[in-house]
Amino acid sequence: MKKQITITINGEAFTREVESRLLLVHFIRDELGLTGTHIGCDTSNCGACTILIDGMSVKSCTTFAVQADGCEITTIEGVAQNGQFHALQEGFKEEHGLQCGFCTPGMIMRSIDMLNKNTNPTEEEIRWGISGNLCRCTGYVNIVKAIQYAAKKMAEPQETAEA
Amino acid sequence: MIPESFNYHCPATIEEAIALASDHGDEAKYMSGGHSLIPMMKLRFATPAHVIDISRLEGLSYIKEEDGLLKIGGLTTEADLEYSELLAKKYPILIDVAKLIADPSVRNKATLGGNLAHGDSANDQPAVMLALRATIVATGPEGTGQASIDDFFHGFYMTALGPQDILTEIQIPVAGKGTGSAYHKIERKAGDYAASGVAVNLQIDGSGTCKEIGIGLTNVNPVPLRAQRSEDHLKGKKLTGDLILEAAKMAAEDCSPSADLRGSEAYKRSITRELTVRMINKALERAKANL
Ligand SMILES: Cc1cc2nc3c(=O)[nH]c(=O)nc-3n(C[C@H](O)[C@H](O)[C@H](O)COP(=O)(O)OP(=O)(O)OC[C@H]3O[C@@H](n4cnc5c(N)ncnc54)[C@H](O)[C@@H]3O)c2cc1C
Ligand code: FES
Ligand code: FES
Numbered sequence: 001m002k003k004q005i006t007i008t009i010n011g012e013a014f015t016r017e018v019e020s021r022l023l024l025v026h027f028i029r030d031e032l033g034l035t036g037t038h039i040g041c042d043t044s045n046c047g048a049c050t051i052l053i054d055g056m057s058v059k060s061c062t063t064f065a066v067q068a069d070g071c072e073i074t075t076i077e078g079v080a081q082n083g084q085f086h087a088l089q090e091g092f093k094e095e096h097g098l099q100c101g102f103c104t105p106g107m108i109m110r111s112i113d114m115l116n117k118n119t120n121p122t123e124e125e126i127r128w129g130i131s132g133n134l135c136r137c138t139g140y141v142n143i144v145k146a147i148q149y150a151a152k153k154m155a156e157p158q159e160t161a162e163a
Numbered sequence: 164m165i166p167e168s169f170n171y172h173c174p175a176t177i178e179e180a181i182a183l184a185s186d187h188g189d190e191a192k193y194m195s196g197g198h199s200l201i202p203m204m205k206l207r208f209a210t211p212a213h214v215i216d217i218s219r220l221e222g223l224s225y226i227k228e229e230d231g232l233l234k235i236g237g238l239t240t241e242a243d244l245e246y247s248e249l250l251a252k253k254y255p256i257l258i259d260v261a262k263l264i265a266d267p268s269v270r271n272k273a274t275l276g277g278n279l280a281h282g283d284s285a286n287d288q289p290a291v292m293l294a295l296r297a298t299i300v301a302t303g304p305e306g307t308g309q310a311s312i313d314d315f316f317h318g319f320y321m322t323a324l325g326p327q328d329i330l331t332e333i334q335i336p337v338a339g340k341g342t343g344s345a346y347h348k349i350e351r352k353a354g355d356y357a358a359s360g361v362a363v364n365l366q367i368d369g370s371g372t373c374k375e376i377g378i379g380l381t382n383v384n385p386v387p388l389r390a391q392r393s394e395d396h397l398k399g400k401k402l403t404g405d406l407i408l409e410a411a412k413m414a415a416e417d418c419s420p421s422a423d424l425r426g427s428e429a430y431k432r433s434i435t436r437e438l439t440v441r442m443i444n445k446a447l448e449r450a451k452a453n454l
């Protein structure tokens with residue numbers, strides 16, 4: 001029943017023997033200790049467990065770890081680069097896009113995929129885009145603003161790093 | 164929720180997949196996107212001893228027109244449909260439906276083949292495929308065969324597919340001049356299964372006469388339902404408001420919805436009627452723009 005898999009998570013390759021029935025979210029949280037990916041509903045409804053597999057947002061509570069063998073995964077821990085927040089992280093901070101923060105990792109992972117496919121989404125497109133991610137605190141208004149902040153920031157020409 | 168233990172197989176070719184399924188008989192289950200199967204395994208409604216992951220089989224994910232047919236590979240995801248320029252231009256019903264299925268993360272995994280093979284009239288694609296008069300192509304131990312969508316759905320979770328058959332392609336007649344199509348469903352919240360859903364595909368000629376029409380209904384019948392009497396009522400006629408309303412009433416009468424958390428039987432019949440009117444009108448509008 002066990003199978004050896006190799007998954008690259010946030011740029012680092014991990015090889016492990018896992019049971020076929022091990023859910024990807026448990027692999028990420030329990031095997032690798034990356035607890036930024038949350039479990040809210042465990043029934044593919046809330047989106048707290050959203051990660052990127054080969055750049056696409058996926059609910060890791062509804063994926064077996066073995067299905068991701070050979071894939072590249074990004075979790076919330078891999079989103080900041082060189083100590084710099086990703087535009088979405090900055091947006092959630094600046095626009096108060098979180099209260100308890102439980103939904104935030106999933107919201108951000110989902111939004112990365114959304115903004116990759118549509119760099120300038122309307123408010124309606126943003127709301128449909130996060131329709132599989134539930135937030136029990138904010139009422140979504142500031143989440144929408146946070147994503148708009150990030151879309152705007154990502155569209156700006158990149159400043160060259162200071163020497 | 165933890166599924167029961169199983170053996171995972173990830174075959175590289177369709178022949179290998181079918182051989183594995185044949186070896187393990189009733190104990191095996193194919194998995195493509197896994198977004199219907201895994202939830203059922205987590206609830207232990209499904210306990211296959213062998214899961215055969217077919218999602219990595221090559222060459223089964225495509226959307227193309229060829230030989231007078233729109234051909235869609237069985238492993239094409241709902242997200243692939245949603246972002247297809249060809250579909251947006253010529254088959255808007257497939258964009259309508261893809262955007263209403265679950266949510267974007269589920270659509271990244273869920274496949275069209277899986278949506279149909281699951282054999283659940285709560286899924287949205289069966290009604291759309293009825294409206295589009297699709298043909299289902301599958302490969303199994305005996306080779307490749309086809310079934311008309313009208314012969315495909317046999318009952319709850321039961322289809323014309325044998326346990327070792329892999330749904331490889333969906334074929335739809337190419338949309339000609341004067342063709343228009345539309346789908347919508349009423350849901351309690353974004354991403355919910357339908358309280359009722361109506362799919363319409365029709366073709367009109369220059370004089371506005373309805374040459375072809377297909378109407379499929381979602382989640383208001385034990386099996387996905389073709390609104391046959393409504394289609395017969397409209398085919399060959401000029402589509403007036405009165406005629407459309409009569410046909411919609413027939414659809415509402417002919418389905419048999421069950422009362423549940425999504426609404427009473429009477430409510431579901433009434434939204435089926437209203438959606439039928441709206442979808443015929445929307446398809447008609449699109450058809451006129453396409454004359
Ligand atoms: C939260 C959530 C919301 C959803 N909402 C909707 C919705 O609103 N509307 C809707 O239509 N669907 C909805 N779905 C279902 C989703 O679209 C499913 O993923 C889809 O119906 C099945 O596709 P799959 O590729 O995931 O199939 P799987 O789960 O992999 O398989 C489903 C069944 O089909 C069989 N199968 C799969 N592919 C093939 C094949 N190529 N050949 C032969 N047999 C095959 C499997 O053996 C299994 O029995 C929802 C799912 C979730 C998790
Ligand atoms: S925990 Fe995966 S969707 Fe809720
Ligand atoms: S901030 Fe609490 S759930 Fe979203």
